[in-house]
Amino acid sequence: MDASTWDNIGRLKSWLDAEAGKRPETETRLLRVLKIVEEAGEVAEAVHGAVGGNPRKGASHTWDDVQKELADVIVTAMVALATLTPDAQSVLGYRLQHLVDRVLEPQQ
Secondary structure, three states: OOHHHHHHHHHHHHHHHHHHOOOOHHHHHHHHHHHHHHHHHHHHHHHHHHHOOOOOOOOOOOHHHHHHHHHHHHHHHHHHHHHHOOOHHHHHHHHHHHHHHHHHHHHO
8 A cells, every 4th residue: 555545535534524424433333334334245246146156147347347346345343443543554554464464474
């Protein structure tokens, strides 16, 4: 990720905050986390379409569609994380490093 990534996430969060109006903070947090599940469902739909898993629909999607939907999941999760903490970039960086260390360090 380059430096503009978290700036853009902040811009999206600010826009969503403005659109949320007077919604309670707890509800806003809940809805943003639930949005991740919605986006993940779109990934599943795209995968089914890419492999022709639904005989009624056939090959309705491509692997490019799957990539786009996966990117949407990542962005949605980043916005949700930024909604939960003002230090989202550090939280993600720390967690990523933790996972890398846990998975890759034992192999060395």
